[in-house]
Amino acid sequence: MATAAPPKDTTLEREAERWMNDPYEHFGYDNTKIHSLPREEVEAVQLTAMNLRLAERRDQVQMLKKLADSQNIDAIGSLEDMAPLLFPHDIYKSYPASLLAKQKYDKLNQWLTKLTRFHPEEVDVSECDSIDSWLTKLRDETPLDVGASSGSSGTCSFYPKSKRDYFLSMMGQRVQLVQKFGEPVKRSDIDDKIHAIIPLYKDGHASMGGFGKYSCQVFGKGDPDYWHYCFDFKLSQDLMWLAARLRAAQAKGDISKVDVPDSLLARRAEWEQSQKDMPAQQLAFINRMIRELKGERVFVMCTSNLLYSVAKRGLEEGLTCDFAPGSVFMGGGGAKGVPLPDDLEEVVCGFFNTDRMISSYGMTEMNSFSVQCEHDRYHMLPFVTPFLLDLETGQPLPRKGKQTGRASFFDMTAESCWGGLVTGDVITIDWDHQCECGRTSWAIEKQINRVSEIQGGEDKISCAATPQAQADAMDFLTGFGG
């Protein structure tokens, strides 16, 4: 497939470069402006940016070159043409699992190098003896700050994002969360120090630990007195991995078959204890923050369930919470299988004395968070192009009317990796709808599912095992009495 790019337009290219390189600076950190652009203009810039990025990254990111070569694509003529070049999210865990178990960080580096424009393979990792030491070394010696996560299969994925990517991502939160859409930009919203309250870890390579220091940079303007975390240590990626392997082994019925180094297995009790103590410590932490930061403007980022339990207990005990007006409370989805309470919003807003609890949709593999508006839609930033792919064929669905499909994105701001991503989520976008909130940006409807929850017909019975069947069974069994 050889499609010609649109005719070269240097004005458009210059505009695209500004969006790609520092979009918030370009738009004057103005949330209203960012979400008020005409859609046609946005599409034109996006297409231009895609061609620029493709030309640039093709020779920098080896996996992209391989994919583009195999598809015979040099340039794209429409947004849809990008679909075959989006990376499935699994690509970030496409290394053999034994490399981790055998601690072959040099081999992992060679693999990682193919996914970024930076050069982890040039870092000497011969002394590294853990995932933590490996990722820390990369962070110390390259622009990278690799984002790690571990899925239900027990495999760690490694997304080689840069520190700048993290920074942009956090800046996107400040710009979108602190400013009310429709109001003129106030410099104080952008320039003032705001206390960042993160009831999680000081550091780490997974998002529960990774975001902290960037929230200090962006919200606290680098002042450590404005950075508040619950756990004064680094969330160990090795322990996260161990926990995931243990879960996977448990599901298989033989806990003795956990393929991790013995030195790591020895730390199992440490992990289990920390998990047990965690909720009480987080509760105490937030309560302490409520006392110590009375009257201050704060940004709180944690799971909705934690916010809820603090608020619920606070209301019951007759406590009040007096953070300054303009404070922001951002909750997140919560763990799988833990349903959110019906009176969540009411309790959280009642206690924290705020209009609403904001939630957003995003992922480690993207710089751009989509923040939910008062009409319950997640609005896309203009420098991210959403695609909906047909669940059966993988082909892009038409960009008109209301469509539901596999969520895929092209994030032109990605500094390190290729910005094209196919996720495991199913989302709905009404392409023709202009949201009642006034934002012109495309918006994702509230209901977001995993692809794995959607597939599979009704009442079909097979004797062949799939993990979904087993996971369902485990959820069901462990759900008894709970």
Add this chain to the structure above:
Amino acid sequence: MMAKRPISYAVLRGKVVETDLIEFGGRGGDITFLAPDPHKIADQIPIASPRLMEDLYDISFEDILDYLAELGERCRLEENPYLQEALEYSYDTAPTTKPIMDSFYHDLPYMFDKDRIRDMVDYTIGIDHLEGWVNQDINGSHVGVRAYGARCLHIVAGNGPVLGALTIIRGAVTRGDTIIKVPSNDPFTTSAIARTMVDMAPDHPVTKHLAVAYWRGGDEELESQIYQPHNIEKICAWGGFASVKHVTKYIQPGIELISLDPKRSASIVGKEAIESEELMEEAANRIACDFATGNQTACSASRLVYVMCGTEDEDIEKLQQLGQKTYDAMLRLPEVVTTKPKQYDPQLKQWVDTLRLSDDFYTVIGGEEGEGAILVSHTSDRVDFWEYMADRTINMIPVDTLEEVLDVVDAYTQTVGVWPENLWEDVRHKGALHGGQRFVELGYAFNGAGLVGPQDGIEPMRRIVKWIVSEQPLPGRPTLWEAGEDVKMLA
């Protein structure tokens, strides 16, 4: 010719029901079909009283075999309009393709072969236990054991149309009262066989003790009515959680659940497979038979192939050749055995395509056209999505030692194909300890004795009957009323 809507007939104890039809299915692009409103026939599905099972004991095991043999004769596709109609409709609902479904239907009569059934039953239960009391003097008593038919509800899997026929046979030879709840991926075959039974012998006890119907699994109103100890004693559910999730809430004293959990299968191949051109060819043919047959829809179809060829570069090169030969062997198999899959799982396709980009670690052979693929690992790692192997896709994994292979055999492992002979004893013994349940010579996973023996270690045949014991004292056994202080109360 098939202008009318497909119907999943209810066949209830000698009576075909085709009234009060309502629509089912249609989710996720599936076809819809009609079936009698199950609520209107709910009271006719279970047997009215266990007393009514006496008629099954007026006939002998050989009488039952005669009945089944005649049924087999009447199940010849070319002479049976019910089966012809069911086959036509099943093309749309079945997970496999037309040539494979044609072949399944064509071979149906052979399932009813008398000698085949007799051997299978005798080996698995013992015909003498079904025909009368098997007596033995033990611990001073004359003890008899007999296997009685039970009132059993079967929730059958739909990935192969043979399972309905197998369930009818199992119910008949055990003198059971059999209710079959058919699945939405095979809603037509079983009732076509049952309709044939009604035409053949409407008043025969075997016909009278079979009820076949479709209802939506989880229909609480209906299931709470049927799944009661006064209606049924056992529920035999294939497919594990998918079928039992609705059932478990009805399990209570008086209802036993026999759950045939979902399984997967693997192959273990010795280093001989890469030693010469001829041996490579042989191994490739054997592997292909064990994974591609029936388009890999059965649990016994291999999904992971471990080859003990070593993991050096030259070993991997040889393994890639074996992979290519296995791919070629798959394409050579006749279309009654395997074809290009009906639809290649799009999620699997995405994973396979992603793997192509990791060519340092994996070689992908085929898979471009949705025909199936051989995924050759270059290290002793299986692919991350190994649990989702389907549509003629296998992962071929090089290992240095047998121990590495055994680590991945677990309680979910059904069949393990083994080759060559020198691995047999060791793999069978150690594999059994790890949780493997069936060991076959590589290439014969689908070419053996049929479902004889315990099946997944679960013993469904021995468990769908009720084992009854009778005891009489042998002469000289002291009575409790005369024993005085000497009596011993032992269990």
